[in-house]
Amino acid sequence: MNTPAIAAIQPCLWFDDQAREAMEYYVSVFPDSRIDEVIEYPDESLDEHFRGMSGNVLNGRFTLRGVNFVCLDGGPIFTFNEAVSFVVTCADQAEIDRYWAALSHVPGSEQCGWCKDRFGVSWQIIPATMGALLARPAQIQAMMAMTKIVIAELENA
Known part of the structure; x- marks a missing residue:
């Protein structure tokens, strides 16, 4: 497998539970874009911290028009605002x-x-x-x- 180069600094987007949906949407909107990697939360029986997160995105990497992004499903603790x-x-x-x-x-x-x-x-x-x-x-x-x-x-x- 040919691993794409990763930028030294890249934005990370924290989603409640829509990281996979967002990555798929963004790569459909921007030409020359792709999902590079998706690592899912492990089976929730392995650790109480993962309760309810099994199958969600622990770490997603995607590229939009040459810009590398990282994302994750972290729950509703943080939300986006216009400051960024x-x-x-x-x-x-x-x-x-x-x-x-x-x-x-x-x-x-x-x-x-x-x-x-x-x-x-x-x-x-x-x-x-x-x-x-x-x-x-x-x-x-x-x-x-x-x-x-x-x-x-x-x-x-």
Whole structure:
């Protein structure tokens, strides 16, 4: 088996019990992505700490567009919030629209290109030219009023 290279620093996502579902979903959303490895919790009869976790993801490794991630099912102790988000740089409006449609599931959390997926993970879906599109104060004001970024509106602001 050819083992992929592992980045020296990689994000780890803590799910309640949806790590496998999240990995499968994310690799379906992002091209050139894959699940690299899934290690399941052992049989719960081996240790009381594993009670109810047998078959869940103890350690999952997956790659999204060349970025290595780790994930696990750890129960409801911790949840995601907007303090950490992942930036998806897009080539054009069609790519923004595609990622937005796939990842945005919490309308109340949408602003300035930020959205939250069905697992609670925050994403920033932005054009690769974002810096140039925010060169004038009017463009910044226009962006602040947006949920999903619309390139044409920023260009015309």
